[in-house]
Amino acid sequence: MAGYWKRPDLTAEVLRDGWLHTGDVGYLDEDGYLYLADRLKDVIIVVGGHVYPSEVEDLLLTHPAIARCAVFGVRDGQEAEHVHAAVVAVRDTGRTSRRSAGSSRRARAGCTRRRPCTSCPRSR
Numbered sequence: 001m002a003g004y005w006k007r008p009d010l011t012a013e014v015l016r017d018g019w020l021h022t023g024d025v026g027y028l029d030e031d032g033y034l035y036l037a038d039r040l041k042d043v044i045i046v047v048g049g050h051v052y053p054s055e056v057e058d059l060l061l062t063h064p065a066i067a068r069c070a071v072f073g074v075r076d077g078q079e080a081e082h083v084h085a086a087v088v089a090v091r092d093t094g095r096t097s098r099r100s101a102g103s104s105r106r107a108r109a110g111c112t113r114r115r116p117c118t119s120c121p122r123s124r
Helices: 008-014 053-060 097-113
Strands: 024-028 032-040 042-044 047-053 066-074 082-088
Touching: 042 066, 047 053, 053 066, 053 082, 053 097, 066 097
Parallel strands: none
Antiparallel strands: 024 032, 042 047, 066 082
16 A cells, blocks of 8 residues: 555654554454454444444344444535444344334344434434
8 A cells, every 4th residue: 555645644644664554453363263243343434432333233133133233424415423333134034114113112122221312323
């Protein structure tokens, strides 16, 4: 990587001693396979604080209808960041789309009971 376009300050942050520092956190197993576990800078800055997506993902995954999820920040027109989630439902639950929508609402309600509203997903 040559660097960030017209941003020598950011280039200096990530390119050090010939290495590209991506901010990814990982580990090597005993066979030499690399596993990516998280991101160092993975934080969503919302009104009222900071939200770590991995914490919200862990909470969402406690819901029995959620198989997988990814939590991320989305900026609105006023440059404020909001928490959003992409969710994969558990297969073969026999639920209709109306019941699945209800499950999304229940998952969000469960999240808001355990975390501040600003750190819970706004989309489903």
